[in-house]
Amino acid sequence: MTNTFTHIEAIKAVVGFSEQRNDAFSALLQFEQSQIVYTVTNADLSSVLQRVLSLEIDCDDLELWANLLEIRGDIDHTQVEGALYALANPEQMGVLTMDKVSKLLALIDN
Numbered sequence: 257m258t259n260t261f262t263h264i265e266a267i268k269a270v271v272g273f274s275e276q277r278n279d280a281f282s283a284l285l286q287f288e289q290s291q292i293v294y295t296v297t298n299a300d301l302s303s304v305l306q307r308v309l310s311l312e313i314d315c316d317d318l319e320l321w322a323n324l325l326e327i328r329g330d331i332d333h334t335q336v337e338g339a340l341y342a343l344a345n346p347e348q349m350g351v352l353t354m355d356k357v358s359k360l361l362a363l364i365d366n
Contacts, residue, residue, distance in 0.1 A: 260283070261279070261280055261283040263284075263287045263293055263330070264293050264294060265280070266280040266281075266283040266284045266287065267280075267284065267293060267294040267328075267330065267331060268294065270284065270321075270324065270325075271294060271296055271300050271325065271331070272300065272303070272304075273304050273307065273313060273317075273321060281324070284328070287330065288330070289328060289329030289330040290329065290330075291330065292329075292330055292331065292332045293330045293331075294330070294331050294332070295331075295332040295333075295334075295335065296325060296331060296332065296333045296335060296336050296340075297335055297336070298335060298336060298364050298365075300336070301336045301339055301340075301364055302361060302364050302365055304318070304321065305318075305357055305360060305361040305364070306361065308354075308357050309354060309357055309358060309361065315352040315353070315354075315357070318343055318352065318357070319343060319344060319346060319352060321343075322340045322341075322343035322344035323344040325340055326340050326341070326344055336364075339360055339363075339364060342356075342360065343360075
């Protein structure tokens with residue numbers, strides 16, 4: 257059974273790393289990226305990082321997630337741009353570890 261998402265529902269499912277994110281990602285392919293429909297906040301990022309630390313999300317999935325948020329034209333990620341860059345570019349920033357995720361979470365929450 258395929259879920260039908262509106263543009264904003266699909267983005268929220270992907271940004272929030274919901275169980276339906278794969279279906280939501282597929283749904284995003286049908287939407288234009290010409291205007292921003294969602295702004296990623298520190299709270300969004302903090303929530304996902306906490307789930308990484310609780311082992312609900314693995315570091316490889318976190319890297320892919322960060323890359324997706326960076327490339328979507330319909331997602332404003334300027335508030336968390338530096339953190340997403342660090343997560344999406346392990347070749348420049350070093351391998352993503354739980355310690356790095358924890359430190360990044362502490363920076364965001366302050």
